Amino acid sequence: MVNSAQFTKRLEKILQYYSLTAAAFAEEIDFNRSTISHLLSGRNKPSLEFVMKLYEKFPEVDMDWLLFGKGNFPTPSQNDVKENVTKKSTVSEKKPIDLFSNETIRQQVKMEHRTENQKQIDKIVIFYKDGSFNVYQN
Structure with missing residues (x-):
């Protein structure tokens, strides 16, 4: 309540x-x-x-x-x-990201590992403007 x-x-x-x-x-x-x-x-x-x-x-x-x-x-x-x-945005020089570098791949593997350790989704509820809703359950 x-x-x-x-x-x-x-x-x-x-x-x-x-x-x-x-x-x-x-x-x-x-x-x-x-x-x-x-x-x-x-x-x-x-x-x-x-x-x-x-x-x-x-x-x-x-x-x-x-x-x-x-x-x-x-x-x-x-x-x-x-x-x-x-804050006002300022232009700064940024190094381009190499998507195929070993460092990028290591970071991606770390991110995947972190998401595996997180909680699993059990249910998703979507509410629509007309007041109706849908429930999606695992």
């Missing part, structure tokens, strides 16, 4: 992180301003449509964190991404 007070705090953290007002956030996710206001005041709980629109626009927001407070936001890697986006 979603705790409205805690959800409100997490939603405010998202707005603060992206430097958005409630009105700008509503515009970003194409949602009613009054609904956002009601969510921020704790009057209403989030609908599936709201959560899906938020995730569509901000896929880096962890839904477990948003809905249940499990995990963190932003993750350290997201801070790096945000800093890189906000």
Whole structure:
């Protein structure tokens, strides 16, 4: 069950992180301003449509964190991404990557080994805008 007070705090953290007002956030996710206001005041709980629109626009927001407070936001890697986006890009010389070098092959083998040790996917659920969904289970 979603705790409205805690959800409100997490939603405010998202707005603060992206430097958005409630009105700008509503515009970003194409949602009613009054609904956002009601969510921020704790009057209403989030609908599936709201959560899906938020995730569509901000896929880096962890839904477990948003809905249940499990995990963190932003993750350290997201801070790096945000800093890189906000900084002006600079042109730097980069050495071309040789896809057939021994080093590249070693790195690829290391990546494959890491993915083998990771958790296996059990179920994938895809939600569609019309409210329907598909479940794919291993």
